[in-house]
Amino acid sequence: MIERIRVIGIGMGDPGHVTGEAARALATVDVYLVADKGEAKSDLVAARQAVCDALIPAEHAYRVVEVTDPRRGPDAERDETAYDRGVRDWHAARVDAYADVIDGLDDGETTVGFLVWGDPAFYDSTIRVVDALVERYAATGFTVEHDVIAGISAPQLLAARHRIPLNRIGAPIHITTGRRLLDEYDPSLGDVVVMLDGHLACAELAGAFPDLQLWWGAYLGTPDELLVHGRLADVVSEVRRLRAEARERHGWVMDTYLLRPQADAPTGPRPSPFPQTEPLTDGVVTLRPMTATDWETVRDEHNNEESLRWDFAGQRLTDDEAHRRAASATLEWRRGRAARFVVVDAASGESAGVIGVLRMGPPGTGLIGYGVLPAFRGRGVTTRALRLVSRWALEETGLARLELGHKVGNEASGRVAAKAGFRAEGRLSGRLPNPDGTRSDEIYYSLTREALSPETPA
Ligand SMILES: C[S@@+](CC[C@H](N)C(=O)[O-])C[C@H]1O[C@@H](n2cnc3c(N)ncnc32)[C@H](O)[C@@H]1O
Known part of the structure; x- marks a missing residue:
């Protein structure tokens, strides 16, 4: 009768990787549930068995139950949504299969264990499956305890074997899958660890980023361990060759690698933060940098008939969206993407609207957006x-x-631009979307630093 489920990280296959805590836990389990994935990875099954044989005391009786893993369709040709749905269905089928076995345990079998390759926190679904099992029993009024014991993971062993830290001083580490690498890679991510990469995705980065340093490791922790380090463009063919040979020999490859940009690698133009500023005022109107507390002004400036009429989507902002927009203002300011202000009526101190500058287009160009609450319109x-x-x-x-x-027809907005010294530069055809799917022409204005003469009224 089940009382406890233990999720035990067993490292990368070498009994020497099993922590003391995991070794003690191994000796408490009555029944190990092991997913039977067919013959393909029988080396892994053997490695797991070797860990049990080496570390579970002979006097401790346990049994191993192989649970047939539900079939999982091919992932390669699925899009992101189908992939997520496929994985969820597969997890649900796994939970059913494990629950069947657990329901049939003998009375004396109270502790069930799952052996997890590496560490349970890295790309492994066991914790999610166990959470679902625990919830399933809780729903019938039955409490099952569970715990998780850490193990040495592939990224850790990769770093140890190459004798490197995974991050540079104070810098982040980005851990991702081969599936996402090409879509998301940017040197500004810093050090990137790639797992679950069936196709050596980094080979496709070698053209654009030849100087990346690659630290690659396959079959880490096993007698077949392979390590390569070098400049991506120089070593990628060797890695490809080693992978192909190993796949031929074993039928499968498990590899992990680190990509590190050169310390002085250009990361593309990065805007500097907007400078901090005291509130800007002309005595009648004051602008202060927007903060999270301004969300109601953000919402009310958007959710009124006049604003919605000229909006691209014509949809009201929810309170949650308004909260998010206001809260992101400080970060956008710091990243130099946008300087957003709340417009305040200086006499009453009431918030009257919003105005902001977005850094976009060619360097040195900013796009201005503004909107004022209905009660403050018509007063300049x-x-x-x-x-x-x-x-x-x-x-x-x-x-x-x-x-x-502004959209053609939004005369009020045009008058504001002209009065503030902006010069109309032309009409851009079909530039702005309308809620009904049509598009409107835009009247475009500019104000350059040169045109901002001391005489410009301010
Ligand atoms: C399903 S994930 C499991 C990760 C595991 N939980 C861990 O902590 O490392 C499988 C991926 O881990 C990496 N991996 C697992 N064993 C490895 C090994 N012996 N050598 C290199 N990479 C390995 C590979 O990237 C593989 O695609």
Whole structure:
């Protein structure tokens, strides 16, 4: 009758990798549930058996029950959604199969164990399966304890074998799968560890990023261990050859690798943060940097008839979306992507609207967006806010040219731009989407640093 489930990380197959804690746990398990994945990876089954033989005391009786793994269709040709759904269905089928075995345990069999290759925290579904089992028993009023015991994982062993740390000083480590590498790779990620890569995806990065350093390891911790280190473009063919030979011999390859950009590798133009600023004011209107607490202003500026009329999607913002937008303002400021302000009526201290500069397009160009709450319209508030933000952006932030645009027909917005010193530059055909699927022309304006003469009213 089951009382406890233990998820035990057993390292990479060498009994020497099993921690003391895991070894003690191994000696407490009555029944090991092992997924039977067919013949293909019988070396792994043998490695697991070797760990049990080496570490479970002879006097401790246990049995191993092989549970036929539900069939899982090929992943390669699935898109992301089908892949996720496929994995979820497969997990559910696994939970059913394990529950069948557990329900049939003898009375004296109280502790069930799962042996996990490496560490249970890295790309392994056992913890999720066990959570589902525990929940299933809880739903019938039956408590099953469970715990997780850490093991040495492939990334750790890769680093140890190559005698390197995985990160550079104070820098992050990004761990991902071969499936995602090509979509997401950017040197600004820093050090990238790749697992679950059936196709050596890094080979496709060698053209664009030849100078990446590669630390590769296969069959780590086993007698067949392979290690290669070098400049990606120089060593990728050797790795490809070693992989192919090994696959031929074993029928499968398990490899993990680290990609590290050169210390001085260019990471592409990175905007510097917008400078910190005190509130900007002309005595009537004050602009202060937006923070998370401004979410109601963000919501109300968006959710009114006039704003929705000119909106691209014409949809109201939920409170959650407004919270997220306001909360991300500080981070966007720090990353130099956008400087967003709340427009405040100086006399009453009430929030009157929002205005912001987005750094986009060619370097030195900023795009301005603004909106004022209905109660504050028609009083020149937007024009004042636009003058304040334009002067600040052109004089304090390194931007040399500001742009803004509005849909044809949005006369009010055009008047604000003109009064704040912006010059109409033309009409861009079909640039802005409408909620009904049509597109509107945009009237485009600019204000350059040169045009911001001292005479420009501010
Ligand atoms: C399903 S994940 C399991 C990871 C495991 N839980 C861990 O902590 O490393 C399988 C992936 O781990 C990596 N891996 C597992 N065993 C390995 C080994 N002996 N040598 C190199 N990589 C290995 C490979 O990237 C493989 O595709």
